[in-house]
Amino acid sequence: MLPRGRRRALGAATLLLLVVVVVGFFLFGRDPECERRELGRRDGLQAAATLDGDPYGSRNRSTSNLQPLLPPKCELLHVAIVCAGHNSSREVITLVKSVLFYRKNPLHLHLVTDAVARSILETHFRTWMVPAVAIRFYDAEELKAGPLISWIPNKHYSGLYGLMKLVLPSILPLSLARVVVLDTDVTFSSDIAELWALFAHFSDKQVIGLVENQSDWYLGNLWKNHKPWPALGRGFNTGVILLRLDRLRQSGWEQMWKLMAKRELLTLQATSLADQDVFNAVIKEHPELVHPLPCVWNVQLSDHTLAERCYLEAADLKVSGDGRMGDCCSLPILNPCCSSGTQVIHWNSPKKLRVKNKHAEFFRNLHLTFLGYDGKLLRRELFGCPSQLPPEAEQLQQAMAQLDEAEPCFEFRQQQLTVHRVHITFLPHRPPPPRPHDVTLVAQLSMDRLQMLEALCRHWPGPMSLALYLTDAEAQQFLHFVGTSPVLSARKDVAYHVVYREGPLYPVNQLRNVALAQALTSYVFLSDIDFLPAYSLYDYLRASIEQLELSSLKQKVALVVPAFETLHYRFSFPNSKAELLTLLDAGSLHTFRYHEWPQGHAPTDYARWREAQAPYRVQWAADYEPYVVVPRDCPRYDPRFVGFGWNKVAHIIELDAQEYELLVLPEAFSIHLPHAPSLDISRFRSSPTYRDCLQAFKEEFHQDLSRRYGAAALKYLTALQPSQSRA
Template sequence: PLPRNPPSQWGASADTGPEDGDNTAEERNNHTECPRSPSVQKCELIHVACVCAGHNASRDVVTLVKSVLFHRRNPLHFHFITDTVAHRILRTLFQSWMVPSVQVSFYDADELKSEVSWIPNKHYSGIYGLMKLTLTKALPADLSKVIVLDTDITFATDIAELWGIFRKFTDKQVIGLVENQSDWYLGNLWKNHKPWPALGRGFNTGVILLYLERLRRIGWEQMWRLTAERELMSMLSTSLADQDIFNAFIKQNPVLVHQLPCFWNVQLSDHTRSEQCYTEVSDLKVIHWNSPKKLRVKNKHVEFFRNLYLTFLEYDGNLLRRELFGCPNAPPALQMLEAICKHWEGPISLALYMSDAEAQQFLRYAQASEVLKNRKNVGYHVVYKEGQFYPVNLVRNVALKNANTPYVFLTDVDFLPMYGLYDYLRRTVVQLDMTHTKKALVVPAFETLRYRLSFPKSKAELLSMLDMGTLYTFRYHVWPKGHAPTDYAKWRTATTPYRVEWEADFEPYVVVRRDCPEYDQRFVGFGWNKVSHVLELDAQEFELTVLPNAFMVHMPHAPSFDISKFRSSFGYRNCLNTLKDEFHQDLSRKYGSAALKYLTAQRTA
């Protein structure tokens, strides 16, 4: 994937696969044999879900992810249910690694708490140990199947082999699990030990194959709830979190489970039969440290397992960046462009900052995209990568110069315009006589922190989402100065365009004539790149006019490396301040004494 979401400008202008045989011997004696037929396509995308909350879980999941990435030969999409802490850690981790052919999505665990908080739970994982029950609701509705993993898992083989087992499911099977390797569900561990009901020894939920599409079809959400409510009348609480409810459900519906060979979840706790799961340790495929004691458990091969774990713990994440030969990965910019095209029917001038290889991948995907291949009004312009910093304003200028309409809407590829914005802007430029006046029309910007958003279809719906906390004014919590002059309070009730005055650090997204000033290309990376452009628009006496019935929404994504450099490097910030001073001095020479107000505003800001 691209290391950044490059800006685009539009409207006129917008900135070898493993094999796994259908092997009955494997299922019978838990030994791997030579594969006979491929069950996973070479470039098939494999989806992996994990619930991860807090610092400790984040540390564990790093080792899990490294072990998966080390062995994999397919593109991967990780889905993480996280709290705020884990979200921040994992987002930064994947951003730092920049592993090709890996997508990552985050889902807010706080939004799922109400789904399971009514279940009393004694397990040390707490409320997060129940959230795997909610995955049919939490994950995207068009996701048909997923591998679900605990954070204390280490892979010793390619995860595609496990993914291939979905093809062995019967038409009725919806869940794939390994038998529990302790005696817990047999109820004989101590006097008066009363576990939840289970089929035989029960199943362990550290590794799950979930056929989401089928689960939704049979009404999984209602079924697990009814199961939990029924059993809690006598059990009062769960001891093993989601595992108890999964097992109670399976006992009532045994036809729905596909039993996996036990080497797919070798459970390492003090009281398990895991050693019966393999003859040689080389036979196992997944190690599960399913004990609060983790690496301190008792097992005759524990040193081997511990060393394998430590190997991945200490493995350099940079070494995971190998390309998957022949497997193009959909860049984030393309995915956003497809969404933008559904919102904006007008012409688009798209500028992208890419390597040669990324450009070829992008071209292949664009030509194969059902959304893009029928569009005849999208121009793609590639700026090839060079140097350490992202030349954001150079890329913007490439999009601007290649636009062929009289007016341009200058925006970035991580924003979705409101539905119908293209037609609204076409009408507005006529109504406001932009042919004979110098106006910059401000499209108010909002943002969401949710990866799944029901996009507002009207201003009224957007205002309701603002009041509910689903949407926010753009960057209000980190950089309010950037958009405060838009005057969102006035916009709420405005029915006609209104003029606003320039203020220091104002950086709205605007509609202007195509012959507007270009962006200043000395600003690279993060910081002041749009600010300088709006400042020069004001210096040329463009009127900043806010549109009352227009809006755009910023979609969440991992922050760029340049933001990290800005925040962590005094030298970077010092250089940026030097560039600001140079820019102000050039502005004064270009526009005379009237431009001195910008230097004064900068020094008092």
Template sequence: MRGHVMFRPRKKYIFLLLVLMLVPLIILTYLSVMHDDNFNRNSLMGFNNREAALAERVREVEDENQMLRRQLSLSQYQLQQSYQNNIQGMDPRNEGTDDKEVEIGINNGTIICTNVEENVPKCEVIHVAIVCAGYNASREVITLIKSVLFYRKNPIHLHFLADKPGQLTLSTLFDTWDITGGKFYFYNFLLIQDDVSWIPNKHYSGVYGLMKLLLTKVLPKDMDKVIVLDTDVTFATDIAELWKIFRKLKNKKAIGLVENQSDWYLGTLWRKHKPWPALGRGFNTGVILLDVKKLRKMKWMQMWRLTAERELMSMLSTSLADQDIFNAVIKQHPDIVHQLPCAWNVQLSENTRSETCYTEISDIKVIHWNSPQKLRVKNNHIEFFRNLYLTFLEYDGNLLKRELFGCQAYQHKPKEVVKEITELDEDDQCYEFRREKLLTHRIHLYYLDYQYIQDLDGTDVTLVAQLSMDRLQMIESICNHWLGPISFALYMSDAEVQQFLRYALSSDILMKRKNVGYHIVYKDGQFYPVNFLRNVAMKQVNTPYVYLSDIDFLPMYGLYEYLKKAIGMMDMSKANKALIVPAFETLRYRLTFPKSKAELLTMLDMGSLYTFRYHVWQKGHSPTNFAKWRTATTPYKVQWESDFEPYVVVKKDSPLYDTRFVGFGWNKVSHIMEIDALGYEFIVLPNAFMIHMPHAPSFDIAKFTSNKNYCLCLKILKTEFQKDMSKRYGFKALKYVSMDK
């Protein structure tokens, strides 16, 4: 083959034609000049014969070029016609299809034209199915999704087979992530688990490890194909490249898999090792191309079930869950499998030899951490793989809300949010505050394992607090002081979340506690969204009552049990009451925490404790009437006063916090004001207390004290809130305006 060049129709053909036409002209010009200038010399030297030979060669070249031009013209016309026919036959929903590439080969004067496989249309939807159950799995799958989103150029639809915790966590995450061109669907595994729960399974994933067998049953009937992924894989390329391989699944081929890279199915790993039957080394099911339409026609559900029943008579149970059954089916029906290049599932586990699968690291498409050891497995390039994984683990997910250019059907934000933002006046001096309220923060609920056993007496109460990275050390102390349920909202970046995870997993105190919900709100915007965080934590409370605290307060020992008794005695289920826990503070970083009210009063008298903010903001807590509290033995009522912001116990369905208040100032005051407007009684508990622990000032307090515009906007927002209160609560809300003046 003399030539082998890649061309696109039109432009590159024209270029080739021009080159072919210019070559003989250049040769003729050169020969003419040589003939005129050197005729006598050439004649004398006897070069006439060579000149004649060159002239003959030029004529041959011209003839060959004329033939080439005719053939190229004909081929170009045919290719253009084919291209136009394909364009006309395309689905109009697939916008922006890339030009097809044509491979031109010249062999002995004959042009060979071959269509090169075209790219996936950039607006074609790629469907991905994932089995994800439990809080830990929903945390792990995010790294996979980040790696897919980082490279992708197509809309992605995610189909999750999930349990209730997984669905709650992931639906909230993707609702708030607001990914352009991203949609998600959930299929409750409880409705289908009976189809696989009869299979004895030794794999650590349990019944969830068998769920892939049911995809043809649960996925929508109009879905033809889907990529199926384990949660522990990481992409290193555009997933559209994998989607494109579906075109190679011809005839009966309905499943695309990578060969297993361990000797498991060869049965040579240890003595008396008897694996399930497989074709050669077998196939790994961490990455699967599933032609759902073909499999349904083959009656896949009956096919795998019959195979499983037959093999279980001798095997008794599966060791590798769905992978054993997939391989047993393929052993019986080898024509249904298409073997994928091993780069699409580089398997990293203790028994694999994945280095033999690839020659260059750049060839790798998908990394599969299919070992309980995960990042600790051995491989010659483990540092590269680990760094790639950690990059996506800590990558800012906000950067993945990318536009899909050219796909008009997909817009980055819901229209109503766009409208609200565009209606804001950018010349408004409080524009940044108003825009902050419209931010959609990514939320990952229950980042760690969570279990709550319902208290049947109806008096259970959850401590609610919010924090950022600089208050992380308070979590252990609060868990030591409060044994009841806790709901924390943590405001962190993706990288900070991993620091929190390492901190939590290394803490014996936190790992023993399963009744603590950790809800991640990812950083975005300029201000600390304090009330938004409180609302996130409040909404995830499972108890009928909430104790609204702050992260820098330690409740007295035994406060949980004391509050439960107080709730029962106050008959709070039948009336709106707010039980006040009096707040104190210390300026000492090391404090012997008082074990009783008597010890606290002694410390107050000695000056090691103070009533909270008595020296900077007395109005916030003075209505608690600390003088009366000192001698009180029974609960007593107090009245609301301007700027009152106590820490209270209320019903779970009490008002949420107003999210217009961000950073420092008026965030709790506005909430207590609304509770008062609803007619709640404020009752001080005589034997309860909490103590504020000292810490460095927050960044938002520094902004408040140093930025005049910050203070001005806070006053404007406060006035607007009071007007809104008047609209909602009418005449009785007038006191909030008058008392403030």
């Protein structure tokens, strides 16, 4: 959540932007074409969306002069979405961003998800903390296994998930009378309340609002022997649906669509377009059920002539002679004249993002705008409506309000309280099969460390859980980076978790906790992204855990992986401990930070490690911060340590306080690679205030230890010495 100062600054910037747009608008005058479009929008001229030859044109024209009656400002609008898998969950977030950008009403999202998407979206919306947005989940796995749709063969890539919109009247609450149903691959360019307002135009018998299909699929003339399901004319596209749930239930919808599907499956064997085929078959038999919607509410990007006419006539885009968008619509999100055109863009198959026509680039740019749009800006409250923040968000807001902006450590305390939006398993992830001694490498990074990922994947063949601190725009760059890397794209056992950037300081321990919480193996190797493990370390760690029988020991154990460093950017990595010792003796390698922070790793006892043939125990000492292998349920990192300093030290203290035994492994090693210093370490070195704040947090940490562990924590308090520590 944004603190008061940031909210005021953001509000002032937004107001200034609005003034610039309005002043420019009136200084340069309105384009008469824009004026006509705005008037058409205001008067609800939906006839612009009616296509020539549309068999439902009379129905569209019958409502074209009715002014849409928008719902009351604080009325709750309901939206249902079926979502399954990693990629679909990313699409949902982009769709929701576009809806939130324009919305002025509270929303209730009804999400039908599989286990993967539910885990991702639950975390995302809990950490997003958008006011006036309620979420309810429905179990898609149960629907897949149950009798409602599992009997329908479907050739569409969506599988059984593509049929689940058919059963929404059965699974949504009986108290819910109306719902907007959306595919995950749509992007809004106007307020969803305007779509909701079209419910008012339904006749007494109409229960389903749909836009005409803009391809020739249902005409049956795409290729020889092409036999689609029956449809009325061109049929309707189900990417955007208005459902009168109360009327559907009263009309016996479930029996109606099942009877129709069973009848058609006798000759057609399977659906080709999933729920859309069944909806169209029912409408062909019962055309009175459908209320045709203007095509602007579901512009299906395609190469077909009909869609082209929708772009030109319904969307009413101003296009120059060379096919580029005119000045009027160059900034569709800021320019009110453009809001009278396309309302919903539908990328209704994966290949449509690559489709080529003269309007595709405009639609693509609008879609990309929301892909990279900063999600934290959508946390704004709805003016004039009751504050509907989640309880944890209200508590956070109160805590933020109590901070003193004049306090020297204000930005630290602000960062400590910040809840970052988190998108777990951002990319498709295939967890390894369960093994009792398996180890996941856990680390965190930001955009400037992406180049280290490929080398890490070559050194560590096992599972990894990585937290990435990125902006929304950087997240899209990261997608491209992985997709174009043969090494990274081949690894499906690496789980990437995006933590969206907010605030001036790097939340290092919050990132570590995100990655640690998502590890799925029994043990974790707590590392940093700028370290490369020995090529053999993954196998060696699993063998050591098994040989030491750690899972059966009553004593909790942390296995120490000795850390080294090289100052050379070009460096031949050692294949064994013997090769490492040779490089160490030659001065090409050093024990980690021996020259500037020796106490951080001195207790590892490198002299003993050189000769060791078996694991040996070491004692905790002040400022010790080794890299360790521990059980997955180990203590979490203390999130108060942000930026640079003491973040790992505090974690090792916590392990020692919980009586973890520290065992150094004789054949294990990891090597730190050189890189440019981070912004936080530069600030630490140059700012006395920064160092003073770190010292204050160290003292607060020790006070908390004393409260939790009593007399046992005295040794940490007496060991605390003012120092310019690194962690």
